[in-house]
Amino acid sequence: MRSTMWRQAALIATKDVRVLLADKSAIMFMMIFPLILVAILSTVMAPAYTGQDLQMEIVMVTHEGAGSISQGIIDGMRETAAKLAVVQALPEVAHQAVEERRLSGYIEFPASFSQDLLSGAPVELFVFAHPEAQTMKPALESVAQAIASEITRKWVEAQATAALAMRYGGEEIHEQLAALLAGGTAAGSTSHNSNVSVEFIQVGPAESKSVATHMLPGYVTMFIFFGLALTAEVLVGERQNQTLDRLIASRASRGSILLGKYLGNVARGTIQAIVLLGAGYFLFNLDLGYTPWATFAVTLAVVLCAAALGLAMATIAKTRQAASAIAVLASMVMAPLGGCWWPVWIMPFWMQTIAKFTPHAWANIAYSKLLYFASPPSAVFGEIAVLLLFAAGFGAFAAAKFRIEQ
Amino acid sequence: MNRISAIVTKELRLFASDKQQLFFGFLMPLAIIAMMVGAFGGGQPLNITGYVLDMDNSTQSAALIDGLDRIAGINLRVLDATEAAARLERSDIASYLVIPEGFAQGIAAGDVSLEVQRRGNGGSDGQIFSSFAVAVASDLAADAQQHRNVLANLDALGLTYDAAVVSSVLDEFRLAAADQPRVSLVMDSAGERGEGASFFLPGIVAMFALFTVALGSENIVAERKNGTLERLMTTRLSKAELLTGKFLAFGVRTLLQVTLLFAIGWIWFGLFTPSTFAQTLLFSVAVAGAGAAFGLLVSAIARSQEQAVWGSVIITNVSAMLGGSFVAIDPDSIIGKLGRFTLNYHANVGYRAMVGAGVGFESPEVWQSFVILLGAAIVLLLLAIPAFRVRGDA
Numbered sequence: 001m002r003s004t005m006w007r008q009a010a011l012i013a014t015k016d017v018r019v020l021l022a023d024k025s026a027i028m029f030m031m032i033f034p035l036i037l038v039a040i041l042s043t044v045m046a047p048a049y050t051g052q053d054l055q056m057e058i059v060m061v062t063h064e065g066a067g068s069i070s071q072g073i074i075d076g077m078r079e080t081a082a083k084l085a086v087v088q089a090l091p092e093v094a095h096q097a098v099e100e101r102r103l104s105g106y107i108e109f110p111a112s113f114s115q116d117l118l119s120g121a122p123v124e125l126f127v128f129a130h131p132e133a134q135t136m137k138p139a140l141e142s143v144a145q146a147i148a149s150e151i152t153r154k155w156v157e158a159q160a161t162a163a164l165a166m167r168y169g170g171e172e173i174h175e176q177l178a179a180l181l182a183g184g185t186a187a188g189s190t191s192h193n194s195n196v197s198v199e200f201i202q203v204g205p206a207e208s209k210s211v212a213t214h215m216l217p218g219y220v221t222m223f224i225f226f227g228l229a230l231t232a233e234v235l236v237g238e239r240q241n242q243t244l245d246r247l248i249a250s251r252a253s254r255g256s257i258l259l260g261k262y263l264g265n266v267a268r269g270t271i272q273a274i275v276l277l278g279a280g281y282f283l284f285n286l287d288l289g290y291t292p293w294a295t296f297a298v299t300l301a302v303v304l305c306a307a308a309l310g311l312a313m314a315t316i317a318k319t320r321q322a323a324s325a326i327a328v329l330a331s332m333v334m335a336p337l338g339g340c341w342w343p344v345w346i347m348p349f350w351m352q353t354i355a356k357f358t359p360h361a362w363a364n365i366a367y368s369k370l371l372y373f374a375s376p377p378s379a380v381f382g383e384i385a386v387l388l389l390f391a392a393g394f395g396a397f398a399a400a401k402f403r404i405e406q
Numbered sequence: 407m408n409r410i411s412a413i414v415t416k417e418l419r420l421f422a423s424d425k426q427q428l429f430f431g432f433l434m435p436l437a438i439i440a441m442m443v444g445a446f447g448g449g450q451p452l453n454i455t456g457y458v459l460d461m462d463n464s465t466q467s468a469a470l471i472d473g474l475d476r477i478a479g480i481n482l483r484v485l486d487a488t489e490a491a492a493r494l495e496r497s498d499i500a501s502y503l504v505i506p507e508g509f510a511q512g513i514a515a516g517d518v519s520l521e522v523q524r525r526g527n528g529g530s531d532g533q534i535f536s537s538f539a540v541a542v543a544s545d546l547a548a549d550a551q552q553h554r555n556v557l558a559n560l561d562a563l564g565l566t567y568d569a570a571v572v573s574s575v576l577d578e579f580r581l582a583a584a585d586q587p588r589v590s591l592v593m594d595s596a597g598e599r600g601e602g603a604s605f606f607l608p609g610i611v612a613m614f615a616l617f618t619v620a621l622g623s624e625n626i627v628a629e630r631k632n633g634t635l636e637r638l639m640t641t642r643l644s645k646a647e648l649l650t651g652k653f654l655a656f657g658v659r660t661l662l663q664v665t666l667l668f669a670i671g672w673i674w675f676g677l678f679t680p681s682t683f684a685q686t687l688l689f690s691v692a693v694a695g696a697g698a699a700f701g702l703l704v705s706a707i708a709r710s711q712e713q714a715v716w717g718s719v720i721i722t723n724v725s726a727m728l729g730g731s732f733v734a735i736d737p738d739s740i741i742g743k744l745g746r747f748t749l750n751y752h753a754n755v756g757y758r759a760m761v762g763a764g765v766g767f768e769s770p771e772v773w774q775s776f777v778i779l780l781g782a783a784i785v786l787l788l789l790a791i792p793a794f795r796v797r798g799d800a
Contacts, residue, residue: 025712033720040727043741099763123589138452138479141593142541148589149545155588156579157552161559164575168565176563195551196518196543198536203494204525325429329437336441345454345531347445349481352453368500373525375497 005256012252012260016231017267030227030268031275034219035283042211042284057085058143059103061094063111069118070109073147098128104136105129107144117151204374205290212284217367218340220276221302221360225334227272228265228306229327232313235261236323239314244404258311258402262395265307273299289370294377298366301387305359308394315401339364359390409643413651414658420625421659427618431663435614436670442606442732443675455481456535457502459490459523464510466546471505473542480538494523501528503539516554518547552576603675608757609731611667612693612750613722618663619656619697620718623705626652627714630705635796649702649794653787656698657691664690677761685766686757692779693753699786700749706793725750752778 020026060077062070078086089097089106097103108126116123127144129137158181165177238244247257277299280286289295313330317323335341337351338360344352355361366383369375421427456474460467475482485493485502493499501524512518520543522528522536556576560567629635638648668686672678678686704721708714726732728741729750735742745751756775759765767773 025716028716029719033723036720036724037727040724040741043739117588124592125589126592126594128594139537141591142538144591146541146544148587148591150548152583152588153548153552156576156583157555157559160556160572160576160579163579164556164560164567164572165563165565167571167575168560168567169563173563173565180559180562195516195547196520196540198520198522198540200528201521201523202525203523322425325425325433328434329429332434333437333441336438336445342445343530346452349453351444368529369497372527372529373497373500375525379497 005253005259008252008256009260009263012247012257013263013267016261016264017271020268020271026227029230030223030272031279034223034276035279038212038216038219038280038284041215057087058140059087059089059094059106060109061089061091061106062109062113063091064109064114069114073109095128098130103130105140107140107147123151210285210287212280213287213371216276216280216284216286217371218335218364220273220280220299221338221363221367222331222335222340223276224269224272224299224302225306225309225360226327226331228269228303228310229313229331230324231261231265231268231310232317232327233320233323235311235314236317237320239403239405240320248404254402254404257404258399261314262307262311262398265310266303269303269307270300273303287371290374291370291377294380295367295370297377298363298370298380298384298387301384301391302359302363305363305387305391305394308391308398309359311398311402312394315398315403334358334360337361359387362386362390409647410651410654413643413648414655417652417655418659421622421655427622430621431614431618431659432666435610435667439603439607439610439671442610443603452479452531452534453481454479454531454535455483456532456538457483457485457490457493457499458505458539459485459487459502460505461487461507462505462509466510466513467505469546470509470539470542473545474535474539477538477542480535490523494525497525500525501532501536503536513543513546513550516547516551518543549580603671604677604762605758606732607668607671607675607677608761609726609729609750609754611664611671612729612753612757613726613731614667615660615664615690615693616697616700616725616749616753617718617722619660619694619701620704620722621715622656622659623701623708623718624711624714626702626705627708627711630796631711633797639796645794645796648796649791652705653698653702656701657694660694660697661687661690664693671761679764682760682764682766685772686760688767689756689760689772689776692776692783693749693756695783696749696753696779696786699783699790702794703786703790706790706795722750729754749779749782752782 020030058077060074062068062074064070074086074088078088091108094103094106094108098105105128108128110124110126112121113123113125115121125144125148127137127140129140161181162177165173169177244257248254252260277286277288277295281288309330310327313326314323317326337347337355338344338358339355340360344355344361344364347355362383366380366387369379369383370377421431458471458474460471471482471484474480490499490502490504494502501522504521504523506519506521509518509520520536520539522532524532527533528536553573553576556572557567557569560572626635635648639645665687668678668683668690672683704714704717708717725748728735728745729748729752730742730745731750731754735745752775756772756779759769759771759775763769765772767776
């Protein structure tokens with residue numbers, strides 16, 4: 001009885017795989033389209049994925065000329081700022097570049113900067129950034145804040161020195177004090193000198209990775225889930241046109257149909273994963289990590305989970321259109337939420353918490369550990385277990401709700 | 407004219423009753439806009455969790471931790487040595503900051519060192535966190551340096567002083583400077599209004615407007631395949647009237663779609679004024695015209711419904727990527743130059759100028775894009791008309 005069920009399930013699964021291989025549009029969507037996307041995005045996003053330590057380029061502009069305090073600050077930072085590449089640009093060129101989105105932003109010293117500083121008038125320092133400059137905006141703000149703090153600190157130093165000198169030395173110290181402050185502690189003599197060093201201690205190897213290594217795993221996850229979610233539409237179609245009824249009439253059991261459909265989904269997902277990872281490896285220099293078998297294990301868990309999700313969706317939808325809509329909507333919401341489109345840390349904390357309820361997030365965490373952080377296979381056992389739990393949950397839901405009749 | 411309007415009415419009725427088209431036309435773009443704005447909008451540019459191991463346990467190390475904790479967007483977790491090492495070993499975390507023993511002495515001496523334990527490059531969030539740690543530590547070191555400088559100044563003047571009084575006076579000035587800093591920062595930006603939505607809404611609306619209309623070409627292919635178009639030709643309807651009707655139907659439904667999505671954007675994000683909304687709709691006439699012509703061309707070329715669907719999906723998605731719908735692209739790069747040949751690019755340029763910068767047709771970006779889209783509509787129509795067949799592909 002049990003062997004009959006497995007035999008029937010295997011026949012159904014084989015038929016589904018044969019249908020997939022003959023379906024040009026399915027192959028286009030599941031395998032070729034993701035690779036086209038990765039090819040384009042790899043080119044577009046290449047500068048953001050160097051894999052090296054961040055080297056921020058800070059653009060500074062001044063409306064003052066040579067010999068001014070602002071020019072002195074810029075020159076000082078160009079020579080001494082650690083981990084920053086300070087570049088000076090003409091104000092109008094930088095402004096135009098930000099408006100055209102060629103530049104994320106810059107720090108601007110106004111024309112009255114030196115005069116205001118020396119006369120004691122309020123001084124302003126401008127940060128001009130594009131509103132969507134997610135990383136550069138806070139970076140510019142922190143550099144500008146550091147400059148402002150340094151100037152304020154020098155000013156406080158001069159003020160405190162003067163007050164204390166008058167307190168302990170009286171009026172007769174006035175000339176000496178003026179000479180001392182003019183000689184180096186005055187507010188205008190600032191320059192940014194960091195005396196803080198950071199030592200990086202590496203745990204495990206560190207190598208820069210190809211752009212595809214940063215992008216492809218997320219897209220593999222997304223398109224496996226997307227492709228298998230769309231099988232819900234096919235299954236609902238088979239229920240609508242009584243194909244499932246006919247299978248029952250030919251002595252196939254409900255269990256063998258369900259198992260066969262699940263195995264068919266697993267086989268389709270596995271073929272898709274092999275094609276995508278294989279193309280990534282040979283065409284886009286995808287790094288499969290230090291333990292490729294662990295990467296494959298994660299991928300298999302993703303496939304098992306996505307295959308069960310496809311079945312679960314088929315049990316919810318009543319029509320093909322509804323199945324297709326549910327599949328597309330769920331896939332397109334879970335993928336970005338789970339970190340397939342962007343790193344999760346740019347999302348608010350509440351979205352990061354919700355992301356944990358998507359299998360995509362666990363898959364992406366596991367891929368990150370194996371591919372970027374050179375973690376041992378044992379580091380992803382937890383993520384694999386969660387993916388399998390998701391698979392069991394979706395599978396149990398599908399088994400409970402699966403209907404043969406329309 | 408009646409025959410053309412009859413075709414337009416029939417097509418619009420079909421569109422309104424087609425749940426799938428309505429889903430792709432309205433619900434999907436709204437869901438994606440919500441995701442994009444949730445992720446990128448709201449003004450908080452980063453939301454990272456930073457991990458710290460404090461080996462110094464001094465007032466200064468506590469001040470460093472406090473300084474990091476006060477930075478918006480950083481969720482700070484202080485770990486003990488065993489937990490930190492175990493979590494890094496298990497790869498639960500990619501990096502953590504170590505405040506080493508002697509940190510306080512380092513601050514006092516003006517020579518501070520920090521340590522970062524990490525896997526790989528520690529992740530970009532880990533790198534950002536360590537740069538914040540350097541900034542806060544630099545501040546602490548600079549405060550200590552400031553104290554030493556004042557003492558050195560008093561020494562240079564040959565004065566005898568009470569160290570406690572010096573600290574107290576310095577603190578007074580520091581407090582005054584904290585209330586009224588010598589230099590204040592002014593944050594300014596290009597096209598601030600609407601934050602993330604001003605970038606994503608136009609890109610996604612343009613993408614789905616073109617996508618839905620291209621997807622609608624599948625219906626024309628189906629009508630050709632099942633002989634409907636051929637039967638229509640046996641009536642008094644001419645091919646020109648048929649094409650005009652289909653073109654107008656595509657254009658009108660795109661316009662309806664764009665109007666509704668931008669209206670929701672107006673209510674949701676407050677992106678428009680009545681004037682910019684009206685001008686955006688006028689601009690949308692060119693987008694709808696170009697989209698409709700593109701839909702007709704796809705229906706003319708496609709031999710099967712599958713080809714129409716996949717042609718639409720691939721062309722519109724690739725155009726959206728090249729045209730900068732989701733990410734800003736350097737216009738001087740190869741991708742940026744290729745992007746100029748897409749309808750999405752010009753639609754995005756015009757829409758973003760109006761939505762983001764609040765300008766209208768007086769801006770060259772808007773009217774130039776408008777003219778280019780109208781030109782593209784004419785070229786696409788000129789390609790579609792001779793290629794359009796009413797029979798075949800059975």
